[in-house]
Amino acid sequence: MKALLTGRWLACGLLALNSLAAFASTPPATTLSGHLAHAPAADSVHLAYGAHRAATVLSPTGDFTLALPGLAAPVQATFSQGDQHTFLWLSPGDRQHLTLDFPKFDETLRYSGRGAEASNYLARARYRFSFEAPGQVSNPSAHATPMTLPTAYRQAQDAYRRQRQAFLTAYAHAHSLPSGFQLARQ
Numbered sequence: 001m002k003a004l005l006t007g008r009w010l011a012c013g014l015l016a017l018n019s020l021a022a023f024a025s026t027p028p029a030t031t032l033s034g035h036l037a038h039a040p041a042a043d044s045v046h047l048a049y050g051a052h053r054a055a056t057v058l059s060p061t062g063d064f065t066l067a068l069p070g071l072a073a074p075v076q077a078t079f080s081q082g083d084q085h086t087f088l089w090l091s092p093g094d095r096q097h098l099t100l101d102f103p104k105f106d107e108t109l110r111y112s113g114r115g116a117e118a119s120n121y122l123a124r125a126r127y128r129f130s131f132e133a134p135g136q137v138s139n140p141s142a143h144a145t146p147m148t149l150p151t152a153y154r155q156a157q158d159a160y161r162r163q164r165q166a167f168l169t170a171y172a173h174a175h176s177l178p179s180g181f182q183l184a185r186q
Helices: 002-025 102-108 116-130 150-174 179-185
Strands: 030-037 044-049 052-057 063-068 075-081 084-090 095-101 110-114
Touching: 030 044, 030 084, 044 063, 052 063, 084 095, 084 102, 084 116, 095 102, 095 116, 102 116, 110 116, 116 150
Parallel strands: 030 095
Antiparallel strands: 030 063, 044 052, 044 075, 075 084, 095 110
16 A cells, blocks of 8 residues: 555656656747837738748837747848848847837937837848948959959958857847857858
8 A cells, every 4th residue: 555655646747747848948048129110001921930930910100029039049030021120139038129210220220128129120230231331342243244254253252241140249249249259150
């Protein structure tokens, strides 16, 4: 009889530990919310991260919230609304909030909240290096022609890569970026 009771207590204990382990391994909830000023009416926003997709309709005032259950590891995501898009970095438990003025989508895009530093870097880098900001080395791929010599192309690519790396280094020095994010960018 004593062995039977001990066995039952042991089984109950193992069941409880198994339940706690399952609960502990569940990643914390991740959310992305935002406000898009002057966004087209009755439009929706979309988020692609890994093999997952999420979407929601904007409120009449341009607000939205996306819950991303089960995000288990950091990942680069793509946020889009209409014909505009940008990149952000999401980690389990992040609660990021983005704001922007739709007519000036990339110029006004800002993230706040837990996990925002890496997403702000991606937004600033995209604006700085994708739209040929004054004083920047432009992407050589956009200007290559069949007449471009391989050595000239390689030199231009190296200069472009150095400038992007210098921007990341300076940004990381001034802001708290996750180490996994910095390794993914190099």
